Structures are given as C-alpha cells and as structure tokens.
Amino acid sequence: DSGVTQTPKHLITATGQRVTLRCSPRSGDLSVYWYQQSLDQGLQFLIQYYNGEERAKGNILERFSAQQFPDLHSELNLSSLELGDSALYFCASSVADRTLETQYFGPGTRLLVL
C-alpha cells in the first residue's frame, strides 16, 4: 500500500458527460501528479500541483482540469467526455524535496466512456 488513495476505483459513464476523480496524497506529501494510461500505453503526465498551486503541465486536454485543496487532496475533472478518454487515471504524490524526489502511485481509477 503506497499510502495514496484514489476514488472511485471504477467509473462508467457516457460520452458528453463530466466526471470527477479524487486523490488523497500520502501523509506529508505536498505534491500531487495526475497521469493517464491508455490500454497498453505508458504513463502520460497530465498535471502537477504543489501545495495548492499548479506547478507543471503535461499533455492535458483543455476539457480536463484539476485542483488541489487546502487539505492537499486533489480532484481531476474530465468534461465533454469522448470514447478515447477511456483509460486508467493515476494519481501520485511526493514530498517535493528537490534532492530526493520520488513519486508514489495510487491504485488508479479506471474510466470507461460508452
């Protein structure tokens, strides 16, 4: 158990809908990262938050957004969903110490768009 929790574990929805994925980082971790993993694909970095502020952006679509709350949990919002958005979405967290930077991953949310 990495200490990172994600809910829900599974999500089935229809095209055009909007969903929210939630992540709670490990205790003491200030940074949260979101990744998308499509079938048989590697992990694509979407976005990073550090202590409530956006720190880095990757290949995140404009239909997607995220935020990190004062209690450090984070939400990833996916809107106007398309079939191609079906994937595993992982959250990871880290202390964000500049010298020893290691990310720990949650179990993921499997999103299926029908």
Added chain:
Amino acid sequence: GQQLNQSPQSMFIQEGEDVSMNCTSSSIFNTWLWYKQDPGEGPVLLIALYKAGELTSNGRLTAQFGITRKDSFLNISASIPSDVGIYFCAAVTSGTYKYIFGTGTRLKVLA
C-alpha cells in the same frame, strides 16, 4: 522532446533465469527510477537512483544509474512467477518534478 527508449518491449523467460532491461535517452537526467505495474494496479516503486554510477539493490533486483546520466538498467536475478508484470523506467530532470516514463517492458515468466 525528451523521451526514454526502453528495451526490450517484452520478454518470455524461464523461471530461475536472470533478466536484464534498460532505458536510454539522448537527454541527461539526475534521477532514475524503476517501477513495476501489475494488471489493473498502480506502478509500485522498486528502486530509485540519485547519483551517476550508483548501483542499488533491492532483494533480487539491481539497478544502475549510467555514468553518462543518459541511461539506466535493471537486473532481476533468479526470476520467479510473481515477477510477471510491466516494468517501467522513469527519469526526472534537475529542477523539475516532471517524470518521463519509458514505454515499459512486459515480462512473462514460464514456470
């Protein structure tokens, strides 16, 4: 942009054999990490490397941070059936928190 070339893409091995996989890049990194991912699960950190030339072991796993800072390898000795899964390398550039992941090595162990 930066990318990691991970090889092999997949491999079948007999139980008890040693396994070797590597990651290379044209870019320099200051941290290399190796993760294992089981089907439907999140990646689990196996080994983290923070200094060029560093050789680190975790049980039957050994990983090295290449001296040029552009590559890393992972060895698994005396493989067992539970070693099955996808192994990802990841690298981080100094001054950023952005991870770049390799495309993964899918390992299958034949009993």
